[in-house]
Amino acid sequence: MVSSNDPGWNNGKDAGKDGVSRRSFMVTLGASAAAASLSQAAQAALPKGQDAQPESDVRGPGETSLTLNVNGQSRTIKAEPATTLLDALRQKMGLTGPKEICDRGACGGCSVIINGNLVASCMMLAADAEGAAITTIEGLSKDGALDPVQESFIRHDALQCGYCTPGFVMAGRALLDKKPKPTLAEIKKALSGNICRCGTYTNVFNAILEASGQPPVMDSAPGA
Amino acid sequence: MRRDDIPYSMPTTNRPRNAGSAISDDASRLDAVAKVTGQAIYSRDRYLPNSLFAGFIFCPYGKAKLESHASEAAKKIPGVVEVEISGREGQYHGHTVGHVLAESPEALRRGLAAVACKWVREPVRTKIRDGELAEPSPNAKTSDILAKADHVLEAEYETQVQTHCCLEPHGATIDHKGESATCYISTQGTFAATDGLSDAIGLPRSKYEVICEYIGGGFGSKLNGAGKEGVLAARLSAGHNRPVYLFRTREEDQTDTGNRPSGLARVKIGFTKDGTILGGLVQKFGGVGVGRGGGGMSFPSGRYNLGDIQSDHDDVRFNGGAPRPFRAPGHPQGAFCEELMLDEIATKAGVDPLALRLNLENSGARKEMLELGAEIVGWKNRAKTGSQAGVIRRGFGIGSAAWGSGQGRTDCEVVINRDGSIEARTGTQDIGTGQRTTMAIMTAEAIGVPLAFVGVRIGSSNLPVGPGSGGSVTTPSTAPVMAAAAARAREQLLTTIANLNSADASEFDVKGGEILRAGKPFMTWAQACAKIGGEQIVGRAKQGEGERGKGHSDGVQFVDLRVDTDTGVVYVDRVIAVQSCGRVICRKTAESQIIGGVIQGLSYALFENQVLDRNAGSMLNANMESYKILGPNDMPHIEPVLWTKGATGVRSLGEPPVVPTAGAVACAVFNAIGTPVRSIPLTPDKVLAALAGGGA
Known part of the structure; x- marks a missing residue:
């Protein structure tokens, strides 16, 4: 039980912005x-x-x-x-x-x-x-409805073995809750506490961009 | 969107170049919903009721004798069930010498701590150069070539030990139920993992099942049968008649579950003034730790015409963990040496490295890929090596790969049920390549129904035998055989319909999930399947059937990067990866494989390094915070380009994209700063030393 004079999880009010008490x-x-x-x-x-x-x-x-x-x-x-x-x-x-x-x-x-x-x-x-x-x-998915971040991960194949995926999805959701339209650089920074060993970051970035209503990063056009 | 309504077709538009290159451009991964919702159950997630928990006791030093231990005291810790010391000395950090079995993970931790092993350290060797290395011994022909050459490049190229660092550690949960057992093993080979379990589990093969529905990474390190984790867990589960959960800690996984061995290549290569390579000596050493082999380097690779090469190799042993296959064993290290060597020769001869490669390339397909990649990356913007002066200098580099396509033992079944549902089955596992997805696409295409009709079952040794995920053979093995099995099931269904209508089966067809007769809609899929006599139709096929992929999977990669010459930090900006794999089944999963290969290659080139303490022999970074793996913040823009020209059959894709990257990065760094850095990872200290004239 957390007491009212605990300096840490005081109903979340005094927790540091990174949530560490x-x-x-x-x-x-x-x-x-x-x-x-x-x-x-x-x-x-x-x-x-x-x-x-x-x-x-x-x-x-x-x-x-x-x-x-x-x-x-x-x-x-x-x-x-x-x-x-x-x-x-x-x-x-x-x-x-x-x-x-x-x-x-x-x-x-x-x-x-x-x-x-x-x-x-x-x-x-x-x-x-x-x-x-x-x-x-x-x-994260409520009443059978997927979170837009989850749906976008599926669309962009932002997963391979899938072991890191729950962590990346949660990081993406937490980012969009605080910053609804992050830049690519902001996405990279927000995800920098997560590691994927299969190497799926490119598609994760695109998934989060699209979940926030922004276009994914385009590859060079054909014949470019 | 509701999770049950996820359409199989979810178009993306960000890779226009690859549009139309696959059987399915828009299919989403079949198991993606399970993976993004946390419902995918990995072996490590199998916490069974009444389970015991086991852990290894291991040597924390490179070489040490076990002087004493307090296993008797450890047995008295509440919750500790068993403590066994089976070895008295360690030859490397991570070397197991016993185990503890306990009622809970907490009791296991306390028990392991209480064993309090006292080790007496002995002197160690921790790297290739600690060994006695043979002097180069060119034969008469090699000596002659070197004597006649205008120039001789003498260089030593070095690569580090890379650990697999699978996110799901090695381990197993074995549930022995007395008369039978279920074995949840994190494995790349569901069937290989049945090997060696019979004795440990005390049951015949027919009485136990290995299940691996999902696996959190393997990269080659989970190909060794049931592994010592599976074998011990099986023995303990059999002995106590309770489930046993045994997974490695991160420290153990980093030291005792294999690695990509280190390498050292000494070259003396003769070439003419115009860059024609005559041949020479390539003397290689593989650092295999306590392993007995596995240190080979694919250098020369055979992709380039390098004249007459005398290639010598020795494995060098020291006090480190043994290698295991790691995504294209021997290839990334060989490609690093070869590509950088080519750029050094080109620079000395004053030839453009792209022109040199086009001249030396043995493959017409890779020459065309080189031209395409050069166009996309903007090779024309490349400054001559050593010509830049500013603090930030830009570099371009090239790497390449070739991979043959093998097949493993594969039996497939396609079931059509009376209710119209279809199930594609083989016991193989999905290491993350998208096995379920590619098998479903092949089945749907062969039968003529929408992808949504098809379900897939894999990951069980009770299913028809399927291949292990090694050598990039899984999809080339399962895809053609699954298509053949599906075609057989379809034929049976159409024969049933034809017989009921006193007609010939050739009159009937299936398209878009509808039965056609003489090209016209005849009945729905559901109506047709309801006519199936008995419960279901089963189509079967085995290895050798279906259209097998022919030829090689080829790849070339171009890297565009910047080097900060004040700090020595390398910033990779773009990687263009042109890759063939025969007929592409699923565009998205194929692109993911290529991107993943590039990322692992970049991580290998720039960051990863198993560091052994030269006195104690302990791995100093046996964790994930100081064993640096490329993270989101280090990411360049990566373009996977699917090359489908002349595609026949399904070929390998898993391993080849990891091969070219490190070489391409090393060439690009050389191009930027004018001095080759002949040792990976290309860390700032080495780059600064090269800039200061310290060489590699």
Whole structure:
């Protein structure tokens, strides 16, 4: 549970623009270090007042209940404190669209949208996502209707093996939510946290351009 | 748009040059909806109820002895089921020496940490140059050629180790149910993966099924049967009678699942004043780590007339992971050496590199491709090598490829059901090339129905045998055989209709999903299929049937780039990739294959490099943040140009487009700065060293 004086996920209001809170940043120290940050011992080691956590926010060390709002549904799971949001989604909730690829925020394969921001779910504790609105690739098409980004990916064949595709689609959606008509350079920059190993970027750019109502990049005309 | 309403025909207009070049210009990938919605289930997504989780214990150094471990303590960790130490020494970073089995991924992590291996390091060799390399030994003929030549180019070209870095790591989930088993393996060969499982799983081949519906990248590294992941998971699943989930961590995947081996080529090539190449010595070394072979380089490639070449090769071993096939094994490294060598010769002789290649090319098709590519890229704008002065200098380069078309064992079935639905079946897998799509297009075309009528089943060893995804043979194997099977099913249906009407089958035809008699509409597809006796019609065909692709798949690529001579950074602006693959089935997936090849080639040319610590032998970048792969921000404009002139049958496409790129980039950098950089990746430090006169 996120307390009202938590400096991180304060209903999303105080989260950085990239959606990383102080506590989720701790994940970059490694899952075990992050787990320690939540343990009683670690809390006790902090200077008083620096990160005053109410007793109720102390978790673990074993599994505890956790309620996440995913794709518009509130779901309660049991998980250890060190469980990343990605592991919670994939292993506890059966949402395997987000992929674990690099496991350290370098590839974008696990991207989800949290309170409107694109987040690498492998770099965030599930506990830190409580109270936030989480959208995974499974939640992007509503009532059987595809998101325009998904439709455009299909049209432009912006996928090959498809393993990176959920991450790219989410990155494209998050970009268009913030910037409805991005330039090609802006698209490249916005996607630069994602890696595709088959090499499909060209078609991804075109898909996002067209999903935003702009023409794709043309190849040289015949006979040019 | 509703996901069920996605039309199979979704035209795009941004590649006008390729319009009309394929059987289907506008078809979308059949499994695209599953992939863009997260519904495509990969082997790594198979979390089964009651599953155990397994992981390897491995050596973190290039060479070390296992002095002690705390496996007894690890066994006492709650949730740890089993700890086994099976080896006592490591010969490379990633070398497995045991495993841990646990009730959950968390318990597995704690168990692996608790094993607390203590290693005693030993001295290591980490690269080709650490080995004892034979001196060049030109034979009498080679010596004679070199003595008579006006000029002799002496150079050493070097390539790095590239890891496959499949986004889905190597691994398997094995579900042993006592009397039978289901094996979800991330594999490029559904049938190859059945090999070697019988013993581990303790069941005859008839009692287990390998399933690989989707695979998150392979590039050659997932061709090795069930792999040690599959074999261990099978053994553990059989032993505990529970599902076992075993997937490599990124560190293990980067060190222990194969690579494109490094290469070193020393050349002494004689040529005349006008650039005619007489021949000489090409002495090559392949850096195979602890592997036993696989370090060969395709140099000379045979694409150019290089006179009499004496070609020597040695594999050099050191403390690194062994190679595995990697998208055109031996070819990109060979093409890098050969293309840059040609540009060095052309520059010395004062000949335009395009003119030199047109003169040396052994293929008429590639000469025409060179002319087309040169026109598109604007070769006429190329400045002479070494003639530029500014901070930013522009360069143009050329590379080429040729690829034969093989076939693998393929049985195909096409089923027409009484309800009118059609299913095309073979057990092969889709590595991302669009197998489902090409098979459906071939089936629909052969029967004469819209693509939407056809469903496809692949990725199971219980289906008719299909080829492994290696050697670019999958589509050349399945396409003709599937078409033959479909034609047979169609013939059976028309015979049924003819018999019911006491007519001859030759009177009937299928067009656009309608049955015609004597050219006139006779009945709908649904009406016809309702007449099928029994439940269905099955058309079958096997390897050797259908129209096989003949000849080579050829390709040439042109690179247009800029070099910042202050920073040494190379900015690639455009790549024009002209590629043939015989008859193109699906334009969009073919273009994607070409673009993907170019991108992997650029990444190889500019960024990727497995770095081993020269003291410890550990891979310093066994991850994805410092093992740099080309990302969206590094992307040039890439134009895939489908060359269909003289196309007969379906030929290979997967591997050839990755071959020319690195050579073309190296030539373009040379053209821009006037000094060759003879080592890839072409990182800023090497470019600056070349500019400073340090050579390669």
